[in-house]
Each structure stands twice: as C-alpha cells, then as structure tokens.
Amino acid sequence: MAKLRNFKIWRGDSDSGDLVNYQTEIDEGMVVLDAIHRIQVESAQDMAVRWNCKAGKCGSCSIEINGVPKLACMTRMNDYGEEETISCRPMKSFPVLKDLVTDVSWNYRQNQRIEPFKPRPREQDGNHRMMQEDVDRVQEFRKCIECYLCQNTCHVLRDHQKNDEFVGPRFMIRLASLEMHPLDTADRIPKIREEYGSGMCNITKCCTVVCPEHIEITDNGIIPLKERVVDRYYDPILWLKRKLFGKKDQSK
Amino acid sequence: MNISELKTYEHDVIVVGAGGAGLRAAIECSAQGMNTGLVCKSLLGKAHTVMAEGGMAAALGNVDHRDHWKVHFRDTMRGGKFLNVWRMAELHAKQAPERVRELEEWGAVFDRTKDGLINQRNFGGHRYPRLAHVGDRTGLEMIRTLQDYGIHQGFEVYMEYSALDLLKDGDRIAGLVAMVRDTGEFVVFKAKAVIFATGGAGKAWKVTSNSWEYTGDGYAMAYQAGAELMDLEFTQFHPTGMVWPPSVAGILVTEGVRGEGGILVNSEGIRFMFDNIPQRFASETAPNEEEANRWLAGDKNARRPAELLTRDVVARAILKEVKEGRGSPHGGAFLDIANRREAEYIKRKLPSMYHQFKVLAELDITKQPMEVGPTLHYFMGGIRVNADSQMTNVPGLFACGECSAGMHGANRLGGNSLSDLLVFGKLAGTGATDYCRSLGQAPQVDAQQVTQIIRSATDILNRESGENPYLIHDDLRETMQDKVGIVRTDEDLKQGIDQLEVLKQRYQKVKAEGTSQYNPGWHEALSMRNLLITSEAVAKAALLRTESRGAHTRLDHEGESDQWLQVNVVIKKGADGSMDVQKVPRPQPPQELQQVANAELEDLETAIAAEAKT
Numbered sequence: 001m002a003k004l005r006n007f008k009i010w011r012g013d014s015d016s017g018d019l020v021n022y023q024t025e026i027d028e029g030m031v032v033l034d035a036i037h038r039i040q041v042e043s044a045q046d047m048a049v050r051w052n053c054k055a056g057k058c059g060s061c062s063i064e065i066n067g068v069p070k071l072a073c074m075t076r077m078n079d080y081g082e083e084e085t086i087s088c089r090p091m092k093s094f095p096v097l098k099d100l101v102t103d104v105s106w107n108y109r110q111n112q113r114i115e116p117f118k119p120r121p122r123e124q125d126g127n128h129r130m131m132q133e134d135v136d137r138v139q140e141f142r143k144c145i146e147c148y149l150c151q152n153t154c155h156v157l158r159d160h161q162k163n164d165e166f167v168g169p170r171f172m173i174r175l176a177s178l179e180m181h182p183l184d185t186a187d188r189i190p191k192i193r194e195e196y197g198s199g200m201c202n203i204t205k206c207c208t209v210v211c212p213e214h215i216e217i218t219d220n221g222i223i224p225l226k227e228r229v230v231d232r233y234y235d236p237i238l239w240l241k242r243k244l245f246g247k248k249d250q251s252k
Numbered sequence: 253m254n255i256s257e258l259k260t261y262e263h264d265v266i267v268v269g270a271g272g273a274g275l276r277a278a279i280e281c282s283a284q285g286m287n288t289g290l291v292c293k294s295l296l297g298k299a300h301t302v303m304a305e306g307g308m309a310a311a312l313g314n315v316d317h318r319d320h321w322k323v324h325f326r327d328t329m330r331g332g333k334f335l336n337v338w339r340m341a342e343l344h345a346k347q348a349p350e351r352v353r354e355l356e357e358w359g360a361v362f363d364r365t366k367d368g369l370i371n372q373r374n375f376g377g378h379r380y381p382r383l384a385h386v387g388d389r390t391g392l393e394m395i396r397t398l399q400d401y402g403i404h405q406g407f408e409v410y411m412e413y414s415a416l417d418l419l420k421d422g423d424r425i426a427g428l429v430a431m432v433r434d435t436g437e438f439v440v441f442k443a444k445a446v447i448f449a450t451g452g453a454g455k456a457w458k459v460t461s462n463s464w465e466y467t468g469d470g471y472a473m474a475y476q477a478g479a480e481l482m483d484l485e486f487t488q489f490h491p492t493g494m495v496w497p498p499s500v501a502g503i504l505v506t507e508g509v510r511g512e513g514g515i516l517v518n519s520e521g522i523r524f525m526f527d528n529i530p531q532r533f534a535s536e537t538a539p540n541e542e543e544a545n546r547w548l549a550g551d552k553n554a555r556r557p558a559e560l561l562t563r564d565v566v567a568r569a570i571l572k573e574v575k576e577g578r579g580s581p582h583g584g585a586f587l588d589i590a591n592r593r594e595a596e597y598i599k600r601k602l603p604s605m606y607h608q609f610k611v612l613a614e615l616d617i618t619k620q621p622m623e624v625g626p627t628l629h630y631f632m633g634g635i636r637v638n639a640d641s642q643m644t645n646v647p648g649l650f651a652c653g654e655c656s657a658g659m660h661g662a663n664r665l666g667g668n669s670l671s672d673l674l675v676f677g678k679l680a681g682t683g684a685t686d687y688c689r690s691l692g693q694a695p696q697v698d699a700q701q702v703t704q705i706i707r708s709a710t711d712i713l714n715r716e717s718g719e720n721p722y723l724i725h726d727d728l729r730e731t732m733q734d735k736v737g738i739v740r741t742d743e744d745l746k747q748g749i750d751q752l753e754v755l756k757q758r759y760q761k762v763k764a765e766g767t768s769q770y771n772p773g774w775h776e777a778l779s780m781r782n783l784l785i786t787s788e789a790v791a792k793a794a795l796l797r798t799e800s801r802g803a804h805t806r807l808d809h810e811g812e813s814d815q816w817l818q819v820n821v822v823i824k825k826g827a828d829g830s831m832d833v834q835k836v837p838r839p840q841p842p843q844e845l846q847q848v849a850n851a852e853l854e855d856l857e858t859a860i861a862a863e864a865k866t
Contacts, residue, residue, distance in 0.1 A: 013769070027497075027498060027499065028497050028498075029496070029497020029498060029499050029500065029612070029613070030497070030499045031499065031500075031612070034499040040722070040772060040773070041720070041722040041723070045720065045721075045722070045764065045765045045766060045771075045772070045773030046764070046765055046766025046767070046771040046772065046773050046774070047772065048770040048771070048772060049772070050294075050295070051463075051464070052294055052298045052299075052300075052302075052463040052464065052465065053298075053300075053302065053303050053463050054463065054500070054503065055303065055500070055503045055504075055608055055612070056604075056607065056608065056611065057302055057303050057389070057391075057392065057604065058297075058298045058302045058303065058463075059298070060294065060295065060298050074611050074612070076611070076612075076614075097434050097770055098434075098769055098770040099770070101434075101770055103434075104295065105411075108296065108403075108411075111400065111403065112403055112404075116359070116400060116401065116404050117358065117359035117400070117401070119357055119359075122353075122357075126353070127353075127369055127370075128356055128357075129367065129368035129369060130361075130364055130368050131364060131368050132363065132364040132368075132371075135361050135364060138361050139361055139363075139386065139387075142361055142386070142392075142393060142396065143389065143392075143603075144396075145302075145392065146297055146396075174400075178359075181359070181361070
C-alpha cells in the first residue's frame, strides 16, 4: 500500500538555500531517487538532481541522505522507519550549483594531472598476456563508478579543504590501478608522494565505508601506494642501491 | 537578439554524445589533427555505454580458435534477418578485433583466459564464445578507458551541454546551438562537420532499460536538418529486464546470465525456449536439455541452448508464456542461474547482477530465480549513413553508434553494440576529417537560424501557463507501450499515430516552471520535441512494413516476406513540413558476402580452415 512520507530536501544555489518540506506517496520497492522524481513531477518541476542509470552503475546521483553520503538510486525507502523524515542534501565537499547538484569539476581536473597508462610493447603475435590473478587487484579498482562519495567523505578534503595537496581516495585508487597494472611502464611514485599527497591520508577508512562498489580503497589501494613510497624514499638499502647504480626501482 | 553577444566556440568537428561511439570518434578526429569539441548532456563517463554489461563481440578466436570474421559476419546477418547493410556488417566483423586490442592498449583490463589472453564468453546468436568482457561491467571498462585515454588527446569536452539544433549554410552543416544545463545560457558551436553519437530513444516507452538521456535527440535534430532516417520500426525489446518492484521495471538483466548457463523457466517449471526454436536456427541449437547441459559442461560438439537464441525470439517467447497464463507472479518469466552455477562463480562472473537484485529487489540470485520480462533496449534503425564514411545525405553531418542505421538490420545481436561503437566511431572520425579537408570555404553561421532555435527553447519558459512536461511524457510512454509495443497491428499503430498527433498539439502549449538555471522540467520539455518526432517516425515506419522480421512483429502480417527484404523504410521531412515515409530499394549485395552469409556453417568452417592452411 502506498504511504505518505515526509521529506526535507535542500533547495537553493551557490548563494543561499534551505531545507524545504515535501510529502509524497511511497510504493513498495521505491528508492530515494524515485521519491525525488515523484516530488519533481507533483510539486517541484525545477528541482535539480543528477541521475542516469538508476541501477548503481554510473555514479551520478550521489547526495547525502539523512547525513550519510549515498547513491540515491540504490537507497531503498524501506531502509528507514515509516515515520522517519528523509532529508536530502547535496554533497558537502563540492560547491553547490543548484539544489542537489554540485560542481564536481575539481575531480576531473585531478584525473587530468595523472600520467596516463603507458603499456609495454605487445608480444610478437600481437597480443598482451596477463594472468587473471595478476589483474584481479587492478580490476577491483576499475570497478569504481566515479560517484565521488569517497571524495566527499574524505576528511582531508571535507573538513580541511586540502584540495591542493591531496587528489583524494578516488584518484589514489586510479593511481593504484595504473601502478599495479601488469603492462604499465610509467613511474608515478615520486608524484604520488610529492604532488598527489599520499602522505595526507591517515587511513581512517571513511572512504572505504561509503564506497557503493565495496572497493577496499584504503587497504588494497592507498596503503600499498604508501608502502611503495616508503620503500622508495625511506628504505636505506634501496636508497643506497639507487645511489650506486642510479636506477629507478620498479616494483610492479 | 544580438547573436554576437552569445558565447561562440569554433572547432573543425563537433561530436555530440560521449558514449563509446562519441568518445572514439573524438579520439580519431584529434588523432588526425582536427580541432575537436565533444558536447555531452551528462558528466563525462556517465553516458549510457556505462550500463552495457555482457561484453563486446569480436572474432579474436582466443577461446575457440575456429572463430573468424566470416563466422561473426554470418551470425550478424542472420541475427539481423538479412536486412543489415552488408558493407557495415562486413566492416564491423573485420575491424572489431583490432578495436578490442586497441582498447587494451589504452588500459582496459579484460578478464583473462588460462593462457593470459583476453577471455571471451558465449552470447545469444554468436556461434562461438566471442565477447571480450569484464565480469558484467564491460561498458564501464570501455567508457572509463576511452575517457582516461581521451582526456589526454587534446579535444575540448563540454559537459552537461544539450545540443538543441543544427545550423546550416545552404545544404551543408555550419555548426549547432547548445544550452549549458548548469546555467541555462545558450552557446553557438561553429563547425565544419558534426558527428552525432547520440544513442537511441527508449524514453518514449514505459518499460525501458534506457536512462533519461535516451530521448532521440540525434534522430530529431538530423530529421529537422533534412537527413534521412532508416529502419526505425526495428526497436529491440531485450528479453530480460527486471519486472519487480515497479520502480525498477525495465532495468537490464544482462544476457550474460544466460551466457553463463542461466535458464528460462515458466510457472510450471518448464524450460519453454526449446519449444520456440525457429527453423532458421534449428540446426545450430540444442533441441533438448540433455544436449544443452553437455554444452554447459564444455562439450564442443554440443549445440547451444535455446535460451541463447536471438533477443527477438526470446522476448516473444516470454511474452507468449505470460499471455497464456504461465508467467511469473509479476508478469514475467523466471531466469534461474542459482541451480546452474556455484554461488561463488555467480558472484565473480555476475557481480553487478548480484548486487542489483540484492539491493533493488531484495533477492539473492545465487539462491533464487530472478523474474524477468521484455524491456525496450535498443534502436537498430536510425540516421541513414554511408557505410564507409558514416556521412548522412546532409554534407558535413555524420552519425555513428546506436543513432545510426544499418549495421544491425532487423535485430541486433548482444555484444555487437560495444564493438559497433568503436568500429564506426573511428570510421566516423576519419569520415569527418576527410570531409573537413575537402572543404573549400568554411561554412558561415546564419544569425536568423540561431535566433529561431533559441526562441523555440525560451518560449517554453516564458509562457504564462501551460501543460506540465512530465505529464505529457507519461502519456507518450503509455501510447508507445500500448500501441507501438513488442507486437503490433495496423489498428493499434493507427490509433497510436492519432494519439501522437494529440500529444504534438499538447506539446505546443508545454510550460516549464522556474528559471533557466539547471531546470529538469525545462530539460524534459526540450527533449519532448525529439521524443515526439522519433515516436512518430517509429510508428509510421512500423505501420508501413507489413511483415514480421526480427524485432518488428506484426500480428496481422506474420512471417518474413521476400518483397520486404528488398526495401528499407526511409523517412525524411517533406517539403511541406510533414513526415515523408518511403520504401527505398536496397542495393544488391556483393556475391562474395552473400555466399558467406548463406553458407552452411560446416561448409564455411571447412573453407576457412582450408584458407588458413594455404
């Protein structure tokens, strides 16, 4: 049976805004994004919300629902008590454009800074060969749908606004997916330390908690990158070896 | 309005759409030295390609070395019921393997075989395991790879811009007008060539796997500019969309479930697909469970299970079970993988499906069967193009990917879409480059055209009062679902066309509330024009084609007709502004290709093996 439910949705733009009350009927199986769409049709035609696939695959509809960063399309209404008011706010770490839509262009600029994939030559028969077990960990990172919930949650960005010093968890795992790619030949370790800010993360794992793809961002991505940085810069034996032979350490 | 006050960007080529085809086209244009701009409605990396699940078809022969472009070509033609543009199917089958390898070269990480090569999976209508894949998120891998590679190739990306209409200088393209979704401001793109990679128009139906972006923008803009549309009656209903709960009805359940061994069962527990094997595929399909089970166990002499017949066949079979009272509780069929594979295998090979059902339907697919039913998924028809250059009949206008016609004929095989995007995206890039180089004087933008386009868009906001665009859209979806659905009749189609006329009248009075800044109601109203033009074209083409072929099923005209095989339905805007619908004869295919497509499989394979030895 359809039930009338209460919502508070943030309406406004870069200058100002506030939570506005709405009510709509909820049917079985509906998710928060469905409710937002229903409110749009009934009483708020111009309410801005980003969305695309409605199946947790594109990462467009990231918002904060009752204070928790989530994909609106994968958050079921029956996760909340029937009397509970659902609040929807835009992601806090990014500038608001309008209502629930934020300006996430900073993320695109971070990606642009990263040195792209640089493969070794193909084998003689024209193929690349990689074993499944060697690509499993890279595939885990490549599940990322770029919803930027991790970026939104990371306290380095959210609370301390160190956007100039840290690329954020999303791009740490992008870097990890490149550094651990069996075919890749580029060396990004110096930049990971000096420019992308691997040292900024103090592994509170908030990013991992909000990841809708359940990627082990911290354990499998960021910590191994930190270890590679440590090996490169703080291991005295490797340091001496490099001094003597002048070679960069390739630890792929 | 003084158009010199509008922001104007100048490029050699503007690509509209940033899915697989658009990104590949932009990469090609840049690589060939064109100053290129990419205009897309969503954020980069969110286009519909991201939702493709199963894989991309290419005769790499990594899993079964007997595979060959000729076998892929033959499968494609048979799947398309021989209505495909022969040359396009040939180019696709020949070039797909190199496009897959290229994607790997750019960083894609496909699942591997035991030897470390790109793994390939079985799919409907494909003779051999042919789909390069990454679990069930191949589209994400493709779009992210193209995105991460593309951003370093020097083209400009205009994110969250809606293209409104094309600009012309005489007969040829001069650019287009777009609207910045964030701010509502209008911008002019001056360009020598425009490539459309705008996808389909599933949003005209109630049950669809498509996102909001799929509003037929390319079809309508091309039509308005004088381009021809072809074969629009062929709209593919994917057999397996979710049917429950209602809010997610239509969301895709990958064919990969069946490729990995999943079976379709009715409410009586019967695997009904064995009773629905068409004559054309009888010799290549397992006739019973025993042989189908041997196939699943890896017996290379066993034929493929009937669940892997082409999508049109499976969709109609599910519809029949439901109509005859053997459907699942929510009006679909049961798709069971739980009893076919181990839970761990399912989670590894179909992780998104596991997740999607767990969250959206509260169902564990490793334990229970899914409920599935047909969902509008794909347009085989679209903008008519030259097979080699992808240029339309409007000089300077190109189309590739789903929005173009010809490659898939009357029905597309699963997995042929992702490879289509790359093969024809690249060719369109080359075609547009060649065209730009051949141009003498650069085309000029006509201020009056710009003003006209902007006025049409702002009228919707400026009206005192009018109809709610969302409600017009709801009624359109009802009409198309009921009258232009999976099975069609003369009576229904005529009623549908009448209802579309009423909707067109209502649309003249549509009103969007609020301002122009990021206003979904206004965006909805703007795309309604495109959906209405596309819907009318689909309905009129479907009315004209009095036969059943592939995805187009006419209850009042059963079976394929040889006469209809000789023609395409071509639509363009008439001189008086009304829609002109014509039968246009198809050219004769080259004999060599005909021989390949019509060959018995064994003969073809013997010939290929002999060729390989010499």
